[in-house]
Amino acid sequence: xxxxxxxxxxxxAEKVTIDSRKIEKNDIxxxxxxDNFDAATLAEKAIDQGALAVIIENKEFENLEKNIFYVPSxxxxxxxxxxxxxxxxxxxxxxxxxxxxxxxTKELIHAVLSKKYNVQYTFGNxxxxxxxxxxxxxxxxxxxxxxxxxxxxxxKEIELLCSIARPNFGYITNFGKAHLExxxxxxxxxxxxxxxxxxxxxxxxxxxxxxxxxxxxEKTQDYTLKITFGKVDSDYYFEAFSEHNFVGVQYQNQKALxxxxxxxxxxxxxxxxxxxxxFGLNFDEIQSALESYTxxxxxxxIVKKDNKTLVLDTYNANPSSMSASxxxxxxxxxxxxIVIGDMLELGDESEKEHQNILKLAQDLGFNxxxxxxxxxxxxxKNSVAxxxxxxxxxxxxxxxxxxxxxxxxxxRGISLEKAIDFI
Numbered sequence: 001x002x003x004x005x006x007x008x009x010x011x012x013a014e015k016v017t018i019d020s021r022k023i024e025k026n027d028i029x030x031x032x033x034x035d036n037f038d039a040a041t042l043a044e045k046a047i048d049q050g051a052l053a054v055i056i057e058n059k060e061f062e063n064l065e066k067n068i069f070y071v072p073s074x075x076x077x078x079x080x081x082x083x084x085x086x087x088x089x090x091x092x093x094x095x096x097x098x099x100x101x102x103x104x105t106k107e108l109i110h111a112v113l114s115k116k117y118n119v120q121y122t123f124g125n126x127x128x129x130x131x132x133x134x135x136x137x138x139x140x141x142x143x144x145x146x147x148x149x150x151x152x153x154x155x156k157e158i159e160l161l162c163s164i165a166r167p168n169f170g171y172i173t174n175f176g177k178a179h180l181e182x183x184x185x186x187x188x189x190x191x192x193x194x195x196x197x198x199x200x201x202x203x204x205x206x207x208x209x210x211x212x213x214x215x216x217x218e219k220t221q222d223y224t225l226k227i228t229f230g231k232v233d234s235d236y237y238f239e240a241f242s243e244h245n246f247v248g249v250q251y252q253n254q255k256a257l258x259x260x261x262x263x264x265x266x267x268x269x270x271x272x273x274x275x276x277x278x279f280g281l282n283f284d285e286i287q288s289a290l291e292s293y294t295x296x297x298x299x300x301x302i303v304k305k306d307n308k309t310l311v312l313d314t315y316n317a318n319p320s321s322m323s324a325s326x327x328x329x330x331x332x333x334x335x336x337x338i339v340i341g342d343m344l345e346l347g348d349e350s351e352k353e354h355q356n357i358l359k360l361a362q363d364l365g366f367n368x369x370x371x372x373x374x375x376x377x378x379x380x381k382n383s384v385a386x387x388x389x390x391x392x393x394x395x396x397x398x399x400x401x402x403x404x405x406x407x408x409x410x411x412r413g414i415s416l417e418k419a420i421d422f423i
Contacts, residue, residue: 001069003077003084006053009067010081013052016137018078018130025050030074032130033057043068075130079164082133086166089139094275095165097150097158097196098173099189100321101268102127104260104299105173106149108272111293115276115285117144124297125315127151132161145279153182153345155192162199169227170200171208171271175215176320181347194219208274210267229274230267236274240266245302245309245332249273249290256287260300261311264324298417308401309334310423313409314416317343319353325409326361334404335367339392339419341410342373355379367403373414389418396422 014026029046031039040058053067062070071077110121120143127149150161211230228234239250248257276286295301301312369383377385386392410416
């Protein structure tokens with residue numbers, strides 16, 4: 001079975017899934033196996049549940065009469081099928097990566113462009129070597145464009161994802177101190193993320209550039225197919241403003257106030273607005289999209305609880321985003337407590353970076369500092385420190401946080417959001 005032979009079956013399917021629990025009628029199930037489980041054993045059951053076809057990598061369970069097909073690698077076949085499907089698509093695809101703000105920017109771009117177009121986009125955080133193919137395969141004929149988020153924690157990963165998604169437009173949100181362990185330091189981050197630029201340049205596609213970012217400027221200085229924002233003489237120029245801890249953008253004489261907190265989200269709003277203007281939307285449509293977008297994914301999310309203002313930013317954390325969050329949070333009016341958790345995947349830089357963030361928090365003068373995680377606890381000698389969120393929860397049961405404003409910020413692996421119900 002090859003992709004060209006299988007493609008007519010794919011075109012009849014409702015969707016592609018890798019989760020046996022979510023199989024519905026006319027789905028295609030890719031049976032990914034783990035070290036201790038052979039998903040091919042679920043093939044017959046998937047067909048009984050209504051699956052149109054099943055792709056397995058154990059020939060023992062192949063059954064052509066039931067559309068159970070053997071391939072040497074389900075992952076490679078998934079990627080090859082998505083490439084074949086991408087080759088049939090004649091729509092603009094926006095590729096997006098960066099150290100911070102990828103998901104928020106992707107959702108903002110989708111919200112804006114959806115005012116005029118039928119837009120498919122990466123669902124949730126499915127931005128890796130499996131998630132990108134699944135998103136490509138979810139693009140049906142009715143879609144007029146797509147926004148594909150690309151995540152990476154090592155070299156050559158963005159290069160691979162670009163070869164699958166083949167973006168016509170691309171944007172790197174920023175270059176920060178994220179996944180330092182996998183990338184081999186900050187220079188490795190720049191090189192890895194810039195693989196998106198390399199692809200766009202080599203295929204003569206369009207790059208969106210924030211001209212206030214010196215690295216973006218340096219990496220694209222000799223390239224002409226670009227859309228720019230950030231400077232007065234850029235293609236699009238926006239000014240920042242804020243009200244009630246929310247950040248907004250002003251374009252010419254019109255304003256759009258988002259439901260996002262943090263000056264760091266200003267460039268995310270600018271990127272979405274720039275794509276909107278480039279694709280022919282007027283700013284009234286862009287304003288409506290930006291103002292109605294509501295974060296619900298624990299990224300720069302403001303929640304009111306018992307007369308307190310909670311800022312939830314627990315989906316990801318690295319030294320760059322943590323510093324930006326702390327600088328933003330100190331501007332809130334009233335007393336302020338921060339609950340910050342470990343920043344993961346920093347490798348040899350971990351101890352130094354945790355020390356730097358703790359010192360920054362102390363220098364900014366928050367009313368109370370609480371840290372969660374082994375890395376922070378090892379360097380935190382003067383504030384309340386816990387090794388885990390479960391320990392924090394036990395503490396919160398007997399010790400109420402009295403501050404009017406509370407920030408929760410940590411890497412996903414700390415699961416800091418579990419403490420919300422106890423604040």
